Amino acid sequence: MNPSQHVDRLIRKLETLAALSDEEKQALRGLPLTVKAFKADQDILREGDNPAECCLVLEGMVFRYLMLDDGRRQIMGFYIPGDIPDLQSLHITTMDHSVASLVPTTVAFIPHQSLNELNARHPTIANALWRDTIVDAAMFRLWMVGLGQKSAHERLAHVLCELLVRFKAVGLAEDEQTCAFPITQTELGDALGLTTVHVNRVIQDLRRDGLITLGRGSLCINDWERLRQRAKFNPLYLHLDGREARP
Template sequence: MNPSQYADRLIRKLETLADLSDEEKHALRGLPMTVKAFGADQDIVREGDCPMECCLVLTGMLFRYLVLDDGRRQIMGFYIPGDIPDLQSLHITIMDHSVGTLVPTTVAFIPHQSLNDVNARYPTVANALWRDTIVDAAMFRLSMVGLGRKSAHERIAHLLCELLVRFKAVGLADDERTCAFPITQGELGDALGLTTVHVNRVLRDLKRDGLVTLRGRSLHVDDWERLRELAKFDPTYLHLEGRKATE
């Protein structure tokens, strides 16, 4: 990516949530950004940190997580290009969780002060960023429902549906049914409360039944309607009014 494309990642994401004027887009392109590349399995921000900047995902994928005292890890969300997974650090002093990389990932760090200045001058941008945090909370609520009430097949199917819709909304799905999927079976287990053996069994079932194909680090949905039915997936909670969700 070249520097002129950095802010476009953020603009494309915010346009899934609000209509931005040319002036507002210009203001976002004027945000100062410090770009850094990270390897896989590296922390971007740690629990207990007091960050003065937010990170915008440019390439790769991040995840939000907590580690218990005994070393067990709970992943609470996956974040794709255009996302700002630590946006709440604008309003909280101390991070109560960590954000790390799944794969080699490039992020742009944006100073809190600069984001706050843009928010003060452009209420539509502020509202879009606020809506982004609301959608993040909605994804967390659906994850809780899955952990508490859904079967392993339903949980995994729902996550696959969600990721495809999110990648498509920001123009990063290779086609109508294919997107990046660099998540390992162990990471799926940490996110969905399943053992790696159980995750492996479910993925084999989904492939056998002609619902999905996982090849390398990509996901292809072979039968969207059946996968969505299995997952009981309704994309309303993603609030993608600005972009057409997968049908």
């Protein structure tokens, strides 16, 4: 991946949030990016940090999580290339959770100062970024609905639907029904509020019913419509606006 592709990833993501003029794209290309590689399972940001930059995912995959004192861990979201998982640090200085890599990952750090200057000069970009934090919040709300109201089967099906749709939205799905899935069953459990054992049993049910093929870092949804029904998945909350979200 060469440097100009780095910012293209960001532009492509922002274009899912707002239409950008050539001038605005040019301004984005002027952002100073510091690229850094992480191995799998490394913290990129930790609870309590006061970062002076935001991190844009270029390759790989990251997740946000909060660890409780007694070792319980809640994973709050998975992030794919083009996402800026700590955009909120622009406005709340202290991280109230951590961000870590799921697999070997490269990220680009963008100084808060550069982003603030960009926002001051280009309100469209500022609004697109604001919109991104708002869509983030919409995803949290929907995960809350899952954790509070849905069964283990519905929750698991939902996260599978969500990831395929999001990969497709940024053009990174392998094909119409297949995408990367480097998430272990333990991590899935921490995301869904379930134990590893139970996640395993539910996955086997989905496999047995012919809905998915899951393994070796890859997810294939063999029967989108039935999985969608089982998950009660409705992509409205992703606010992908017009960009069709149906595999």
